[in-house]
Amino acid sequence: MPDYKQSHVTAQDPPLPSVAPSDPSGSIRVVTIYGVAAAAWFGLTEGVFANLTGGISGLTKGLAFVAVSTLILAALLRRTMATETPRDRASSMARLARRLQAISEQASQAIYVKDECGRYLLFNSAAERMLNRTADDVIGRDDHVLFPADEAAELMEIDRKMMAERRIETYDRTLTTRLGVRTFSVTKAPLLDTSNRVVGIIGVSRDITELLMASEALRRSEARYRSMFENMLSGFASYEVIRENGRPVDFRYLFTNPSFEVQTGLKNVTGKLVSEMFPTIKETDAEIYEMGVRVAETGQPEKHEGYFSALNIWFVSSFFMTEDGLLAIIFENITERKTAEQKIEHLAYHDSLTGLPNRLLAQDRMTQAAAHAQRDRTMAALLFLDLDSFKGVNDSLGHSCGDDLIRAVAERLSNCVRDTDTISRHGGDEFLIVLTGPRTSDAISTTAGKILAQIAQPFDIQNQTLLTTASIGIAVYPGDGTDFATLLKKADTAMYHAKEEGRNTYRFFDERMNVGVAELLRMRNGLRNALDHDEFELHFQPQIDLASGRVIGAEALIRWNHPELGRVSPDRFIPVAEESGLIVPIGEWVLREACRRAAAWQKEGLAGVTVAVNLSALQFKRGNLKQTVTDALAEFGLDPTCLELELTESILIKDVEEVLATVFQLKSLGLKLAIDDFGTGYSSLSYLKRFKVDKLKIDKSFVRDLASDPDDAAIIRTIIQMAHSLNLRTIAEGVEDQEMLDRLRLFHCDEIQGYLIARPMPIDDFIAFVRAHSPSASDSASDRGTAIPILVR
Numbered sequence: 001m002p003d004y005k006q007s008h009v010t011a012q013d014p015p016l017p018s019v020a021p022s023d024p025s026g027s028i029r030v031v032t033i034y035g036v037a038a039a040a041w042f043g044l045t046e047g048v049f050a051n052l053t054g055g056i057s058g059l060t061k062g063l064a065f066v067a068v069s070t071l072i073l074a075a076l077l078r079r080t081m082a083t084e085t086p087r088d089r090a091s092s093m094a095r096l097a098r099r100l101q102a103i104s105e106q107a108s109q110a111i112y113v114k115d116e117c118g119r120y121l122l123f124n125s126a127a128e129r130m131l132n133r134t135a136d137d138v139i140g141r142d143d144h145v146l147f148p149a150d151e152a153a154e155l156m157e158i159d160r161k162m163m164a165e166r167r168i169e170t171y172d173r174t175l176t177t178r179l180g181v182r183t184f185s186v187t188k189a190p191l192l193d194t195s196n197r198v199v200g201i202i203g204v205s206r207d208i209t210e211l212l213m214a215s216e217a218l219r220r221s222e223a224r225y226r227s228m229f230e231n232m233l234s235g236f237a238s239y240e241v242i243r244e245n246g247r248p249v250d251f252r253y254l255f256t257n258p259s260f261e262v263q264t265g266l267k268n269v270t271g272k273l274v275s276e277m278f279p280t281i282k283e284t285d286a287e288i289y290e291m292g293v294r295v296a297e298t299g300q301p302e303k304h305e306g307y308f309s310a311l312n313i314w315f316v317s318s319f320f321m322t323e324d325g326l327l328a329i330i331f332e333n334i335t336e337r338k339t340a341e342q343k344i345e346h347l348a349y350h351d352s353l354t355g356l357p358n359r360l361l362a363q364d365r366m367t368q369a370a371a372h373a374q375r376d377r378t379m380a381a382l383l384f385l386d387l388d389s390f391k392g393v394n395d396s397l398g399h400s401c402g403d404d405l406i407r408a409v410a411e412r413l414s415n416c417v418r419d420t421d422t423i424s425r426h427g428g429d430e431f432l433i434v435l436t437g438p439r440t441s442d443a444i445s446t447t448a449g450k451i452l453a454q455i456a457q458p459f460d461i462q463n464q465t466l467l468t469t470a471s472i473g474i475a476v477y478p479g480d481g482t483d484f485a486t487l488l489k490k491a492d493t494a495m496y497h498a499k500e501e502g503r504n505t506y507r508f509f510d511e512r513m514n515v516g517v518a519e520l521l522r523m524r525n526g527l528r529n530a531l532d533h534d535e536f537e538l539h540f541q542p543q544i545d546l547a548s549g550r551v552i553g554a555e556a557l558i559r560w561n562h563p564e565l566g567r568v569s570p571d572r573f574i575p576v577a578e579e580s581g582l583i584v585p586i587g588e589w590v591l592r593e594a595c596r597r598a599a600a601w602q603k604e605g606l607a608g609v610t611v612a613v614n615l616s617a618l619q620f621k622r623g624n625l626k627q628t629v630t631d632a633l634a635e636f637g638l639d640p641t642c643l644e645l646e647l648t649e650s651i652l653i654k655d656v657e658e659v660l661a662t663v664f665q666l667k668s669l670g671l672k673l674a675i676d677d678f679g680t681g682y683s684s685l686s687y688l689k690r691f692k693v694d695k696l697k698i699d700k701s702f703v704r705d706l707a708s709d710p711d712d713a714a715i716i717r718t719i720i721q722m723a724h725s726l727n728l729r730t731i732a733e734g735v736e737d738q739e740m741l742d743r744l745r746l747f748h749c750d751e752i753q754g755y756l757i758a759r760p761m762p763i764d765d766f767i768a769f770v771r772a773h774s775p776s777a778s779d780s781a782s783d784r785g786t787a788i789p790i791l792v793r
């Protein structure tokens, strides 16, 4: 569809082209007539009419001649012109066209001339090339020969109007040619003849199709880049470089894109100097400023990633010089990414609970400490610390309390070492401490001692006072090893030994310790088969009623006869069984075995002698306790009143409602409930009432120092008084000598158990023991149990 593009119509500013006089015969005729008329004038005025004009002056006659001859000439010329025929005009146009032809051949633009009717009179070579038509095809024909009818008609209409209005027009027009649809820039002017009549039209056209396409492409590309610039997420700014003595000294903001503001938070910066915006940039962000100067000086682009303190942002940027000598910067605010990276890095190397370095970082620090030790000929030590009673805290007071304790321990540890040392959390309640540059083992011992003393101080956690201790194993570089893995293993082994040797202590690694580790592994594996292989047995430790001196019960204590390790103490394997979950089936076995044995001794005449069985927290959680107990009682026909279950405080405190329900079910069977290790937990008295506890068992750690430690004596006395006020009985365990017994009696303790009376013993020995200490046959029948007279004072 042909159309106008950028049409400019110019009113007759430049003079319209005109056609030169075309007929010399007309002029000759005029001149001849003029000559004859002039001669006749003089002949008549000077000859025939001389007498008549004799009185008139020569000047007057001359003037009269000029006037008359001018009129005649004008009339003649007018007549001559008026008689010029269209043919004359056509031939003069044709002559003009021929003259122009030679000139127009050199032109690179299409030049053409049309007559009044639109027929081509001139069609130069450039026009031929432009439309792929020869002049021969076109001359004498109108636009229909070149273009489709509708386009040709429109063009001719334009020409007609132009001629009518005598206007010069410039416009762009798209036309369908033999070479396809092309756009032309056209300038056309009407041609005038000497009588100022329009006789045709002259045009100059240029094919601007490629130019238009190029400029359209440029426009699109510009639009694309502008849109990219406006919408790009990166910030952009360009600066005028302010120079002094040729050296860049400052930069003035010229323009910025919208992201600049988003990324920096800066508004209306255009026209401002960088030194004005950031007065301290040369000091605080010298690296960035210097880079700007360098790029402006060398013209070499540079990339940068760093922190811009003036705006408190991290950014990545490219500095470069633009074509027009401006400094430009494209940048991205990466603060969020950087913070996330730092966080991730922190997480990768730190423990989330305490914020302390984790094992990975500890390893790195240990390697550094070792390098330091090698250089300075000193030592480096790796301390493996494990809290002694953390599980109890977690179990009894919950994980949130446990977490708080871990955090508090971390804080205390940090106060025990120097800045060059590293405290790290290894996991759970385990910490690693890397000591850098100790010169002697004594120095390491001093630090370890300090740490133990700090940990032993009471912790105030969630409004409760918690007491805990720690065990520390120490491995020293280079004596115990040169790599982290070896040192860690040895420090761990030493820590186990510290635990075995009474806790709240530290041990340096000793090669002999490695034997113990192998044992531990064997124990873990062996426990799995112990039940199947019948390796467990129960021993019974008598419990004495102090008032009567009679044996009123026995605590069932498990023994493990390991085929290779020999007799393994429950203190060693019960924690391993708990850790692996094997305590549940083992506990069920103990319960059945205890019921079986107690039922048996009832039948053998030890009527009323109860059996006390230890229960583990895991049995409450995972085992079907009520069913197990019911089944065991029923299977062996044991009177429930002869069964006592010993629970630790921690079992009662955790998941209270759930445990309460189970305890009620158990109690409803008619059995008794005792709280084991009383005094070492963290609970209040309220649960004693709620759980309908029958007996408190005072932990042997209090009993041990009863004679020497007034505090322990006071604690025991208080526990007994409190228990009595709640109608609970008390039993003291670990009674080893008479002095302890005397004091317990003084405090009105109800029952005792301990080596003073008897060590735990196999069933047959126990029955024999009870019989041997029977005061009389008649007493043995008593339901109060068997009396031991020596103890009754």
Ligand SMILES: Nc1nc2c(ncn2[C@@H]2O[C@@H]3COP(=O)(O)O[C@H]4[C@@H](O)[C@H](n5cnc6c(=O)[nH]c(N)nc65)O[C@@H]4COP(=O)(O)O[C@H]3[C@H]2O)c(=O)[nH]1
Pocket: 541, 556, 557, 558, 569, 570, 571, 574, 587, 590, 614, 615, 616, 676, 677, 700, 733, 734, 735, 736, 753, 754, 755, 756, 760
């Ligand atoms: N120093 C000293 N110790 C004395 C004295 N009298 C008794 N003992 C010991 O104290 C422990 C008492 O058991 P516990 O506090 O329940 O402590 C028990 C109990 O927590 C656990 N345990 C033993 N048998 C079982 C069991 O069948 N099930 C569960 N869950 N735990 C058990 O193993 C722990 C250790 O048991 P044992 O090695 O048999 O150690 C027993 C016993 O031999 C004394 O006068 N002085």
